[in-house]
Amino acid sequence: xxxxxxxxxxxxxxxxAAAQVVQRxxxxxxxxxxxxxxxxxxxQGYLYRTFGAFGVQPVxxxxxxxxxxxxxxxxxKVADRLKLLAWAxxxxxxxxxxxxxxxxxxxxxxxxxxxxxxxxxRISASSLPQKEHAxxxxxxxxxxxxxxxxxxxxxxxxxxxxxxTPDRDGRFEVRLPDFAADSTSSRPxxxxxxxxxxxxxxxxxxxxxxxxxxxxxxxxxxxxxxAYPRPTIFVARKPVR
Numbered sequence: 001x002x003x004x005x006x007x008x009x010x011x012x013x014x015x016x017a018a019a020q021v022v023q024r025x026x027x028x029x030x031x032x033x034x035x036x037x038x039x040x041x042x043x044q045g046y047l048y049r050t051f052g053a054f055g056v057q058p059v060x061x062x063x064x065x066x067x068x069x070x071x072x073x074x075x076x077k078v079a080d081r082l083k084l085l086a087w088a089x090x091x092x093x094x095x096x097x098x099x100x101x102x103x104x105x106x107x108x109x110x111x112x113x114x115x116x117x118x119x120x121x122r123i124s125a126s127s128l129p130q131k132e133h134a135x136x137x138x139x140x141x142x143x144x145x146x147x148x149x150x151x152x153x154x155x156x157x158x159x160x161x162x163x164x165t166p167d168r169d170g171r172f173e174v175r176l177p178d179f180a181a182d183s184t185s186s187r188p189x190x191x192x193x194x195x196x197x198x199x200x201x202x203x204x205x206x207x208x209x210x211x212x213x214x215x216x217x218x219x220x221x222x223x224x225x226x227a228y229p230r231p232t233i234f235v236a237r238k239p240v241r
Contacts, residue, residue: 025073045084123170144189179224192221207236
């Protein structure tokens with residue numbers, strides 16, 4: 001009877017250990033250069049398998065660490081591929097298309113330097129909302145990324161680029177990455193900088209800021225360029241409620 005219990009216990013432990021081996025899923029580890037803190041890297045992407053495409057949630061470690069980790073599985077099922085878009089201030093955009101294997105994979109984000117362009121903006125006086133404690137929020141919308149991800153219905157990647165506080169006359173200044181000189185971000189599909197006026201305290205949207213000149217627009221946003229008119233005039237458009 002005692003021997004039987006020992007056999008059963010051993011069998012149970014063996015099954016448990018085997019289950020742990022089967023359940024282990026691989027990771028993709030993105031290694032960063034020493035001059036790019038992990039909290040400055042913007043990483044967006046999708047995992048792919050027969051079950052579809054799912055947005056990734058990288059494990060973001062503290063800024064002194066040199067890597068980010070992505071579990072290459074959804075609901076315990078190992079993915080077939082992983083596609084990533086990565087950007088850090090001062091760098092060009094990088095894309096990754098990774099075939100998932102059983103072992104962990106390492107990918108290196110290399111910061112290929114990208115210049116910036118100064119934009120001296122001014123909100124048109126006739127449309128400037130009379131709001132105190134407001135700031136301009138600039139975000140980059142990578143419409144081209146939907147084609148890279150192979151998705152017809154894509155949540156367009158949006159990256160916060162800069163914030164600035166306009167003066168009483170609506171003047172502000174920001175430095176924008178020269179994405180017009182970045183071959184990755186110049187892919188077919190388009191891209192733009194969206195400018196929004198927000199309340200500093202609450203973050204609530206006060207108005208969209210559209211370039212007054214239609215030649216500078218890409219839809220409602222600002223088309224990326226290597227230089228901009230001084231000043232670049234914006235018209236405030238109140239959000240539709």
